[in-house]
Amino acid sequence: MSSWRSWHRPLMVFAASMAVVFVVSGVGMVVDDRVLVGSPIWFKPLKFSASLMIYALTLAWMLSLAGRGRRVGWWAGTVVALTGAIEIVIITGQVIRGKRSHFNFETAFDGMLFNIMGATIVTLWISSLIIVILLFRSPMADRAAAWAMRLGAAIALVGVALGNLMTRATPEQEAAGGRSVSQVVGAHSVGVPEGGPAMPLTGWSTTGGDLRIPHFVGMHALQLIPLFLLALIVLAPRFTRLRDERVRLRLVLVASGTYAAVLALVTWQALRGQPLIHPDGATLGAAALILVAAAAGALVSLLSTTPAPTPAQGSADDTEKELVA
Structure with a gap:
């Protein structure tokens, strides 16, 4: 570090x-x-x-x-x-x-x-x-750390780019003549006027879609995915499987894929004019699929890799091979 x-x-x-x-x-x-x-x-x-x-x-x-x-x-x-x-x-x-x-x-x-x-x-x-x-x-020496940073930064780039969705004229603004007539072109909210009921702290709409949500979620992959790896490292002394770098790498890849799927989901939800806190059946179904896939990926990551041999085991194996030779 x-x-x-x-x-x-x-x-x-x-x-x-x-x-x-x-x-x-x-x-x-x-x-x-x-x-x-x-x-x-x-x-x-x-x-x-x-x-x-x-x-x-x-x-x-x-x-x-x-x-x-x-x-x-x-x-x-x-x-x-x-x-x-x-x-x-x-x-x-x-x-x-x-x-x-x-x-x-x-x-x-x-x-x-x-x-x-x-x-x-x-x-x-x-x-x-x-x-x-x-x-x-x-x-980088630690592959899990390298991919946590790379994928977190790549997803964050997508999150920043999604901010461009807010600069498009709304249907009402286009009907009014767009930039040539309207004093305001672009909006955070989808399907509802700006400045309506909002969530505390974030200010995200509670009555319609809000494009700030995917923008926020995407940008902060830059911090959250490396923090996920840090949590794995902190837990490693208590859980033997997490001491294996290969296991941590697989879990980071699963977490990054899950994060990207969640980003796609909240983007889809916002574009449909749906509030984050009032998901419909389609949104809940997609969220359930993401959760199941994430759980399956984590389980496979934890169970499919045999623990790496300890230095003592490695030395004994090497000695045995030399005697056989």
Whole structure:
């Protein structure tokens, strides 16, 4: 495990700045009672700063483990930090102005800011893709750890890309003339107006689909799949099977496949205009299939691999082979 001092410096500085924005936004939630689209106006920079801080810290750690293309990785990480900073500056600036940062074409200036945000997200995605490629090309001693990072980062890329679904005009906006007429183009919610009843903390719609859910689920594979491996390592002293790297690798692959299936499920659910907390029979059936497949995969992973021989056993076997020879 590398020391945090060797982690990508620009991403670490960016993460520290996001911690500051998070605190400022928290204060804003307390002292500023303005509400925008049914939510406290400082809620968006609060959520974005927390998400970007975690994202930056995870990438900074992963880049410290990449054995190849360190210079390319440094530049890619730096671009992620710069584009993330531009994103949060625009979001916070629009909060100060009392304006929406996303989907806002009320004025030419608002539209320009949203287009800049779109360009920064595309640039951030491409830079993150470069980091993922470096992770796939870098050999690592622990295969389970290597694949936990690679697959977590790859699924996170899909999660970031799913955010593009929110920029499409809704049927109502298209009927009104699209961007040429409407002041707002794009939405988080599907099938219901923005700003309706929502879940606490997340702000996700409780009456319709919400495209922020697959975006969130996908992005945080970057942390959750490596954390799953960490849990296996912590449990290994108590469970003999988990001490075998081959077992941990198979469980990581099963967990990654299950996570990708869940991401597909919540995306399908949101696009059908269905609230996360009110699934229909089709959604529940698909979830049950995913659960059964995950359980079967975990069982096969635990039972199909014989424990690796201990050093003592290996030495005895080698000695016996030498005597026979």
